[in-house]
Amino acid sequence: MLARAGASAWDLTPGAALGTLLLGAALVRGGAFLAGALWSAGGTYIGFLAASGATVDPTAPLVAALLFLCGELSGWSLDERWRVRAEPSLAWRRAAAVGGLALAGLTVATLAVALAALPGGRGVAWTLAGAAAAVGAAGTGVWAARRF
């Protein structure tokens, strides 16, 4: 991302550096700053896009998947700090879950970016679809919050 930013690279460096610092601190301090590291990275990316005013970035799903993998692999490495005699299948199952969710996220993100990139995205049908997606997302969020 920094390489593609060109002249804006210096503007992105503080955010990227902060994110890297927080990630290192998270790994040292047992996950305490992991949220900050993820926020810093994601916020830097969105800020770059918003400031540059570019069109839809086709690499956004890849960035999302990589950010998710960063968070998951950091959390996994923190969980493996303690020496536990575990069944070998547990590691494979977690790897499969992380990989599967990353792929699923990549797919959903690609779909969202592809739909947004379609020309002529106006009209009642699109509005209704957007409203339904918003209601679905909100409902899913409420359901998940109640489960937690």
Place this chain on the structure above:
Amino acid sequence: MTRLASPRLAAYASLAAAGLVGGLALGRVEAVALAAPFALALVACAAASEPRVRLRLSLERDRVVEGDELQATLELASDGPVHRLEVLVPLPAELTAEGGTVRALRLRAGEARTLHLTLQCRRWGAFRVGPVLVRASDALGLRSREGEAGDGQPLRVYPSEETLRALLQPLETQVFAGNQVARSRGEGIEFADLREWRAGDRVRRVNWRATALRGALWVNEQHPERNTDVVLFLDTFAEVRAGGRSTNDRAVRAAATLAHGYLQRRDRVGLVGFGGYLTWLVPQSGLRQLYAIVDALLTSDIVASYVLRGVEVLPPRTLPPKALVLALTPLLDERIAAALLDLRARGYDLVVVEVSPLELLAPAAEAPSSLAHGLWRLSRAALRFRYEQLGVPVVTWRDGVPLAAPLEEVKAFRRLARPA
């Protein structure tokens, strides 16, 4: 069970919410794309069912000897699937487990699993193994539930015993039959003396050779076999502990060895734990008394105390007359020194086995410390001399030396100096 959430859960929720709202506010689909995998992870986590785990802990035996190994069995079952189940069996410091006490596994719905742990008992004592700590997590470790399961299992680890070829013989015997050859004369096996026949003597006791020589009936006299009373006097005021070894550990092992030895030859053995906590067992014989003594030894820990205590607080039957009192002490506390002198003054047959703390104490190289160490050793030598002047054998039992060695020194002392 307590619900716990990983820090990532809040991070993912905030990222997902911020991505969706930010995408709407800024009009950028990239923010929504960024939120997608995090939202999916949250949905997957929320869709996971609540774990319901049943667990039972059992031990192969509840009584073992120091140094033994035993199996602990964990039986696990779950109604629903558990992606990751971690179990931890808390153990006291004196017990260790091969490969650690933490295990992680997966349980399918309705599955039952059995785990085996091999426990090594490194030191004697009365312990409680369990209850087991359980943590059930989802596939990503975002959410987990922790709690305790199962009941704590009691475990008694008895002190290891040395093999003694010979025990100390008390100076006086009691009236009941036993294995100790008494000084008195009567019916027995060991020849004692010859005397003239008296009315009532049995014909089988007539010594025909002496009778032929003297022209009158002479009979044999024997020493009867009687039992003795032995009281093990354990000093629990103070100990020296270093590098996993302590004087109290050696004293307890010696007490268990001596109790076993004397009870095997049908003597009566009692126990006095003289220290911060005062414990006693009235001398009795038999296997039941052995278990009672060893169970009492398991709880004989050193407790710091400033109370001034003498032997007069002990119940009268605890120290029967003519009993052999075997004191096992590191001679660190003045109160035990005074109590032992009091016992000697009361006429008890006293033997002091000094469990030497010197091997556990390394004096520092600096001059003041080495001078203080030298003065301390001199004071201990003076105390030993004071006991010896009263006719009390005081033997030093050094670390690494078998218990039989100091007992032989006692016998040598008694050959040379008979107490009054």
